Amino acid sequence: xxxxxxxxxxxxxxxxxxxxxxxxxxxxxxxxxxxxxxxxxxxxxxxxxxxxxxxxxxxxxxxxxxxxxxxxxxxxxxxxxxxxxxxxxxxxxxxxxxxxxxxxxxxxxxxxxxxxxxxxxxxxxxxxxxxxxxxxxxxxxxxxxxxxxxxxxxxxxxxxxxxxxxxxxxxxxxxxxxxxxxxxxxxxxxxxxxxxxxxxxxxxxxxxxxxxxxxxxxxxxxxxxxxxxxxxxxxxxxxxxxxxxxxxxxxxxxxxxxxxxxxxxxxxxxxxxxxxxxxxxxxxxxxxxxxxxxxxxxxxxxxxxxxxxxxxxxxxxxxxxxxxxxxxxxxxxxxxxxxxxxxxxxxxxxxxxxxxxxxxxxxxxxxxxxxxxxxxxxxxxxxxxxxxxxxxxxxxxxxxxxxxxxxxxxxxxxxxxxxxxxxxxxxxxxxxxxxxxxxxxxxxxxxxxxxxxxxxxxxxxxxxxxxxxxxxxxxxxxxxxxxxxxxxxxxxxxxxxxxxxxxxxxxxxxxxxxxxxxxxxxxxxxxxxxxxxxxxxxxxxxxxxxxxxxxxxxxxxxxxxxxxxxxxxxxxxxxxxxxxxxxxxxxxxxxxxxxxxxxxxxxxxxxxxxxxxxxxxxxxxxxxxxxxxxxxxxxxxxxxxxxxxxxxxxxxxxxxxxxxxxxxxxxxxxxxxxxxxxxxxxxxxxxxxxxxxxxxxxxxxxxxxxxxxxx
Numbered sequence: 001x002x003x004x005x006x007x008x009x010x011x012x013x014x015x016x017x018x019x020x021x022x023x024x025x026x027x028x029x030x031x032x033x034x035x036x037x038x039x040x041x042x043x044x045x046x047x048x049x050x051x052x053x054x055x056x057x058x059x060x061x062x063x064x065x066x067x068x069x070x071x072x073x074x075x076x077x078x079x080x081x082x083x084x085x086x087x088x089x090x091x092x093x094x095x096x097x098x099x100x101x102x103x104x105x106x107x108x109x110x111x112x113x114x115x116x117x118x119x120x121x122x123x124x125x126x127x128x129x130x131x132x133x134x135x136x137x138x139x140x141x142x143x144x145x146x147x148x149x150x151x152x153x154x155x156x157x158x159x160x161x162x163x164x165x166x167x168x169x170x171x172x173x174x175x176x177x178x179x180x181x182x183x184x185x186x187x188x189x190x191x192x193x194x195x196x197x198x199x200x201x202x203x204x205x206x207x208x209x210x211x212x213x214x215x216x217x218x219x220x221x222x223x224x225x226x227x228x229x230x231x232x233x234x235x236x237x238x239x240x241x242x243x244x245x246x247x248x249x250x251x252x253x254x255x256x257x258x259x260x261x262x263x264x265x266x267x268x269x270x271x272x273x274x275x276x277x278x279x280x281x282x283x284x285x286x287x288x289x290x291x292x293x294x295x296x297x298x299x300x301x302x303x304x305x306x307x308x309x310x311x312x313x314x315x316x317x318x319x320x321x322x323x324x325x326x327x328x329x330x331x332x333x334x335x336x337x338x339x340x341x342x343x344x345x346x347x348x349x350x351x352x353x354x355x356x357x358x359x360x361x362x363x364x365x366x367x368x369x370x371x372x373x374x375x376x377x378x379x380x381x382x383x384x385x386x387x388x389x390x391x392x393x394x395x396x397x398x399x400x401x402x403x404x405x406x407x408x409x410x411x412x413x414x415x416x417x418x419x420x421x422x423x424x425x426x427x428x429x430x431x432x433x434x435x436x437x438x439x440x441x442x443x444x445x446x447x448x449x450x451x452x453x454x455x456x457x458x459x460x461x462x463x464x465x466x467x468x469x470x471x472x473x474x475x476x477x478x479x480x481x482x483x484x485x486x487x488x489x490x491x492x493x494x495x496x497x498x499x500x501x502x503x504x505x506x507x508x509x510x511x512x513x514x515x516x517x518x519x520x521x522x523x524x525x526x527x528x529x530x531x532x533x534x535x536x537x538x539x540x541x542x543x544x545x546x547x548x549x550x551x552x553x554x555x556x557x558x559x560x561x562x563x564x565x566x567x568x569x570x571x572x573x574x575x576x577x578x579x580x581x582x583x584x585x586x587x588x589x590x591x592x593x594x595x596x597x598x599x600x601x602x603x604x605x606x607x608x609x610x611x612x613x614x615x616x617x618x619x620x621x622x623x624x625x626x627x628x629x630x631x632x633x634x635x636x637x638x639x640x641x642x643x644x645x646x647x648x649x650x651x652x653x654x655x656x657x658x659x660x661x662x663x664x665x666x667x668x669x670x671x672x673x674x675x676x677x678x679x680x681x682x683x684x685x686x687x688x689x690x691x692x693x694x695x696x697x698x699x700x701x702x703x704x705x706x707x708x709x710x711x
Contacts, residue, residue, distance in 0.1 A: 183362030184304070185314055188297055190355040192318050193325035194263065194348060195290050195595075199602075201329025201344055202229045203477045204498070208338045209270075209279070227397055228276075228283050229474065230606045235287030236294075237600035238389040241443050242382045244295035244592030248585055249375045252296030252303070253363055257356055259292030264352035271342030287599075295592040298579060302587040304364060307580050309521060315579070316516035319571045323509025323564050326473075327502050334499035374441075375585065381443040384431035389600070391424030396607035400614045411611070448586055448593075455581075457664035458574060461529075462597040464657030465536050465570050470602030471609045471650035472540045472563055479543060479643045480556075484636040486643075488549045504557050508564035516572045525573050525667035532569035533658030537651050539563040544647035548640070566654075571598070577667055605653070609646045616645035 206229055247255050266285040273279045297318070305311035333344050395418070399411035412418050435442040449455045480501065481492040493501060519528065539562040546555045571594065579590040619641060622634035 180362045180364070183358050184364075185317055187355050187359045187362060188301065188314065188318050189321040190351060190358070191260075191290075191293055191297055192321045193328065194351055194355070195294070196322045196325035197329040197332075197348055197351075198232060198267075198286055198290075199229075199329070200326040200473060201333035202232075203474050204330060204333035205336075205341050205344045208341045209273075210276075212338060212341065228279055230393070230397065230603050231280060231283045232287040232290070233470075233599040233603040233606075234390060234393045235284045236291045237596045237603055238386045239288060239291040240295060240592040240596045240599075241385060241589070242377075243291050244589045245375065245377055245382075245443055247296045247299045248587070248589065249377070252299030253359075256293045256296035256300065256363075257359060259289045259294075259296065260352050260356040260359065262292065263289035264349045264356065267345045267349040267352060271345045291595075294595045295589070298575075298590055298594075299587050300363065302579065302584060302590075312520055312576055315575050316520075316572055317513055319513075319516070319568060319575060321509070321513065322571065323505045323568060324513075327499070327506035327509070330477075330502045331496075331499040335496050376441045378435075378439045378441055378443040381431055381434050381439050384427045384434060385443065388424045388427030388431060389603075391420040391427065393424075393603050393607065395419075395421035395424065396604065396611070399607065400610040444589075445586075448582065448589060454664075454666050455578065457660050458529075458577070459593065459597060461533075461657040461660040461665060462570060462574055463601045464653045464660070465533070465566065466598045466601030467605035467608075468536050468540060468650040468654040468657075469563065469567055469598075470605040471646055471653075472543075472559075473602075474606060475609060475643060475646050475650075476543060476559075479647075482639060482643070484639045486548055486550060486640070487552075501552070501556060502560060504560035505564045508561055509568055512565070512568040512572075516568065519569075520573070520576060525577060526661075526665065528569050528573050529661045529665060529667075530658070532566045532573070533654065533661050535562040535566040535569070536654035537658060539566060540647040540650035540654070544644045544651065573667075581668065605650075609649060612645050612649050613642045616642045 243255060243259075263286060266282050266289060270279055270282040273282065301311065301314055301318075305314060329344075332347055333341070336343055398420075399417050402411040402414045402417050412421070435444050436446060449459070477498070479486055480498060481494060483491045487493055539559050542555050542559040542562070543550070550556055574597070575590070575594050578593060579587060582590050617638060620634060620638035622631055622638055
């Protein structure tokens with residue numbers, strides 16, 4: 001049996017007829033198979049389902065000629081020519097709030113709109129001339145189909161394939177220019193600057209602000225003079241987990257912009273405050289704003305940079321600007337006269353609005369599809385954690401003033417203290433159970449602390465370190481200003497000179513900002529953490545044990561340098577380690593945890609230090625009714641002993657953190673090493689954007705090449 005040779009038409013698809021009797025090839029028009037509205041085929045006998053239809057007026061002779069007759073001929077009515085459109089027309093891009101939320105989104109919208117116009121023009125030009133015959137149209141069909149849509153795998157079948165994205169789009173970076181990347185780095189650094197600025201300068205600005213409006217109240221029923229200062233840290237640490245989850249669910253840019261604008265508004269209000277309530281509310285709202293943009297910062301950094309030295313440099317710049325903001329807060333508050341102390345808040349408002357404008361102009365669009373991750377807000381856990389932290393901190397802050405006029409009675413014996421404290425501990429215990437067993441999408445997943453020997457121990461050590469930092473930060477200001485023979489000045493260091501004393505913190509921060517990323521590549525992280533632990537211990541210990549009056553160059557400057565090295569190295573190492581060993585879905589949580597450890601340690605250490613100060617003052621029984629040299633010397637010794645006790649507590653807290661680091665903390669050796677392809681993430685098209693589902697399925701995609709097994 002001989003088969004009739006076939007000449008394949010250029011516009012037709014050739015398929016093989018599944019027949020057991022012969023190998024007859026059938027040529028079928030593609031529109032006949034694709035169109036559901038094609039006319040039914042007519043035949044002299046029922047057509048088997050396994051046989052595809054034939055084109056109209058097309059016959060194939062199996063070799064028997066008349067013996068087969070017309071019974072094997074399948075005929076179809078004539079069909080109209082297929083549509084020449086080889087690809088569907090995309091919907092026209094339309095303006096929306098999200099596309100106008102940043103300059104990069106606006107430019108991307110204009111590019112997509114221009115591309116849509118080009119595509120629509122091209123498809124309009126490809127439309128056939130109605131005057132041409134159908135056969136000519138069919139012959140021109142291959143011209144409308146690109147070479148990349150033809151299959152080379154078979155000689156008998158033509159199969160359409162997807163059009164690959166142009167190589168030029170794959171090579172584009174997330175940042176449109178070097179200027180945009182510099183602006184992005186400046187925006188990230190300004191957030192760290194603002195956080196430390198509002199934490200440090202308030203130690204000098206708060207007494208003047210309270211005294212100007214006669215807001216100082218001491219005694220039972222008060223929360224002490226440091227309550228407005230610690231309130232920001234408390235609200236910040238209590239709500240960071242909530243905003244971290246929102247950043248992981250919806251991306252970082254929206255929360256980042258909202259936090260900066262919110263901070264700009266609520267740093268204007270305290271400048272006009274005339275009551276303690278307004279000041280407390282404003283400080284709480286400032287903590288809420290910082291909690292909004294803090295985790296969003298790390299979500300954006302993770303979206304735009306791959307793990308490696310370039311990302312480490314941006315994170316090092318971020319953490320290095322913290323001591324710079326610390327010094328700027330001191331300098332601004334000390335340089336301003338008491339009548340103009342409101343400008344301390346006005347400066348932070350200006351910086352916040354400037355950072356918001358820079359973010360609008362430079363932050364690229366995050367194309368990651370976060371909706372497919374399936375994250376949900378754990379409202380029960382959020383309520384329990386926030387309520388527990390606030391109640392415990394409130395009880396600790398109230399305790400020193402509860403027994404101010406009854407030194408024989410313990411402050412925790414008052415219902416105003418043990419009531420909130422017990423309720424707060426109950427909320428935290430319930431939150432632990434909820435997050436561990438009940439919550440389907442926990443706010444603080446236990447998977448975050450794997451490997452447990454490293455991450456859990458590191459978090460606990462950092463809490464001890466940052467508690468020491470909080471005591472050193474706020475108490476050193478009062479210590480240097482104390483007129484008790486602490487310094488060579490009779491009335492202590494005041495004004496702009498006090499800010500100049502803290503210059504080593506800014507200089508050391510800038511140096512570590514430059515060399516911090518390089519240190520991570522040269523020195524092992526365990527060694528860096530141990531060195532920072534020693535610096536944490538030395539900073540308060542020098543102020544506690546050195547003879548008075550203190551020598552600035554021999555005692556104060558080394559203490560400043562140790563404090564700067566401690567917080568910069570600890571924060572940078574912790575941030576790089578945690579963010580490099582966690583999957584993409586936990587990047588917002590990484591930034592939140594790094595900030596929570598700082599602010600939670602400070603929020604708890606300040607009231608504890610006041611409790612220690614109150615207990616230390618009971619060791620001296622001085623006669624304050626007379627002003628004899630003996631009574632004055634006793635009073636000075638009592639005040640100095642109170643400061644010494646608080647600094648010794650800070651050194652003990654840092655010592656505990658050092659022991660934990662030495663015994664339990666281990667880091668992956670290559671977490672901060674250089675990678676050959678360490679650049680910005682490619683600027684992907686919407687079709688190329690990776691989804692977070694891939695990160696969930698394979699959480700080690702980004703760090704598998706960097707992180708070895710934990711030793």
